Amino acid sequence: MIPDLNQLRCFIAVGEELHFGRAATRLFMTQSPLSRQIRMLEESLGVRLFDRNSRVVRLTAAGTALLDDARRLLELAGHAVDVARRIDRGASGKVRIGFTAVAGYDLVPNLIARAGEALPEIEVTLHELVSVAQIDALRAGTIDLGFLRLLADMDPDLQCRPAVSEPLLLAVQATHALAARERIAGGDLAGQPFIQYSATEGKYFHDLIGSVLAGTGRPPRVVQQMSQTHSVLALVRAGLGVALVPASAQHLHFPDVVFRPIWRDDVRAELHLVWRDANHNPACPVFAEFAAAYLSGPDGHGSTQSAEF
Template sequence: MIPDLNQLRCFIAVGEELHFGRAAARLFMTQSPLSRQIRMLEESLGVRLFDRNSRVVRLTAAGTALLDDARRLLALAGHAVDVARRIDKGVSGKVRVGFTAVAGYELVPNLIARAMQALPEIEVTLHEMVTVAQIEALQAGTIDLGFLRPLPDLDPELQWRPAVSEPLLLAMHATHALAARERIAAEDLAAQTFIQYSATEGKYFHDLIGSVLAGAGRPPRVVQQMSQTHSVLALVRAGLGLALVPASARHLHFPGVALRPIWRDDVRAELHLVWRDANRNPACRVFADFAAMYLAGAADHGPTPPAQG
C-alpha cells in the first residue's frame, strides 16, 4: 500500500527531529494525531519505523532506508504540483508554431530568440508550411499558432492579429535595364517576361500580384509560376523574367538580383498571426500575447528601408 503524502510528511518530521514534541510543533499539530499518523504508516507498510520509549526515539533500519526516499517523494510531489500550476497559467508548456517561408527569413527567428529569453519555460517547435496547410493544421489542432497570409472567408473559429505589412518590390537581374531606375512605373512592365506565384500553393501572392498587373495597362507575359519566393528569385537570377516579391525577400540576399520599389505604394503584403479560439493550451495565449507585444515593438521602429540590389 502506498502511503499518503501527509503520512510521509509526518514521518520525515519525526525522522529528522527524533522527538515527537518538536516534530509536532514543527508541523503545527499536537503529538496525539502525529503519533496516530506514524502508527497508520507503520501498519500500512507492515514495518516498524521507530524504536521509541519515554526517553528516546530512534529510526530503525527500515526507517533509515525510507527517510531519504520519503524526502525525494515529497519533493517530487511538490515539483509536480508546481509544474501543473505553471502549465495551467501558461508560464510553462509547449507551443507549436506554423510559418510561411517568407516569415522564416527574419520575423520568426527573431521572435523565437526573444521568446526564449522572455518565456524560458515555453518550448516552441516550428513547422514551415504554406498558408492553406497552416489553416488545416490549426483546424486539426496539430499546430497552436500560425504566421500566414490572410485568406477570404477565414474560419470564424480562428482568431487573428496583424503581424507584418510590407510593400511589394520588383525583382530583376542586376544587369537588366530597369535596375538603373530608382522606382518602377506600370508602363515599365509592358512586354516583359514575368515570373508569377502559383495559383494554388502561392494563391495569396498570385491574387495580390495579379491585381497589380491587371492595372498595369499592358501586363507582362507570365512564363513560369512558382510556390515559394526563393524559387521565384532563383528564376529571376537566371534571367528568365521579372517578378514582384514581398520586401522581406531582401533577406535572402540573392546575388545578381536587384530589388526596386514599384508605383503602387498602397498595395501591401499582409502576414497575420492566427490561432484557434477553442485552443485549450494556456501557453498558446501567453505566447500569442507576447508575439503581439513583440510585433508592436518592431513596428515602432519604423518602415522597412528600401531594398538595394
C-alpha cells in the first residue's frame, strides 16, 4: 500500500526530532493525533518504524531505510504540484511555432533565442511551412502559433499581431541590364521574363504582386511560379527571369543576385504572428505576449522595415 503523504510528513518529523512532543509542535498539532498517524502508517506498511518507551524514541532499521525515501517522495510530490501549477498558468510547457522560410533566417531564430532567456521553461518546436499550410496547421491544432502572411479567408477565431512590414524589391541577376538602375519603374518590366509566386502555396505574394503589376500597363511575361522565396531567387540567379520579392529576401545572400527598389513605395508585405483564440495550451498566450513585446521593442523588427531589412 502506498503511504498517505500526511502520514509520511508526520513520520519524517518524528524521525528527525526523535521526540513526539517536539515533532507535534513542529507540525502544529498535538501528540495524540500525531501518534495515531504513526500507528496507522506502521499498520499500513506492516512494519515497526520506531522503538519507543517513556524516555527515548529510536528509528528501527526499517524506519531508517524509509526516512530518506520519504523525504524524496514528499519533495517529488511538491515538485509535481509546482510543475502542474506552472503549466496551468503557462509559465512552463511546450509551444509549436510555424514560420515561413524567410522569417526563419533572422526573425524567428533571434526571437527564440530571447525567449530561451525570458521563458526558460517553455520548450519551443519549430515547423517551416508556407502561410497556407500554417493556417491549415492552426485549424488542425498541430501548431500553436504561426509567423505567416494573412490571406483573405482567415478564420474569425484567429488572433493576429503585426510582426514585420517590408517593401517589395526587384530581384535581378547582377549582369542583367536592370541591375544598373537605381530604381525600377513599372514600365521597365514590360515583356521581361518574370518569376511569380504560386497561386496556391504562395498565394499571398501571388496576389500582392499581381496587384502591383496590374497597374503597369504592359506586364512582364510569367515563365515560372514558385512557392518559396529561395526557389524564386535560385531561378533569378540562373538568369531565367526577374522577380518581385520581400525585402527580407536579401538575408538569403544569393550570389549574383541584386535587389533594387521599385516604383511602389506604398505596397508593403506584412508578416503577422497568428494563433487560435480557442487554443487550450496555457503556454500559447504567454509566448504570444512575449513575442508581441519583443517585436515592438528595440531588439525586434518592429512594425515597419526599410529595404535594408
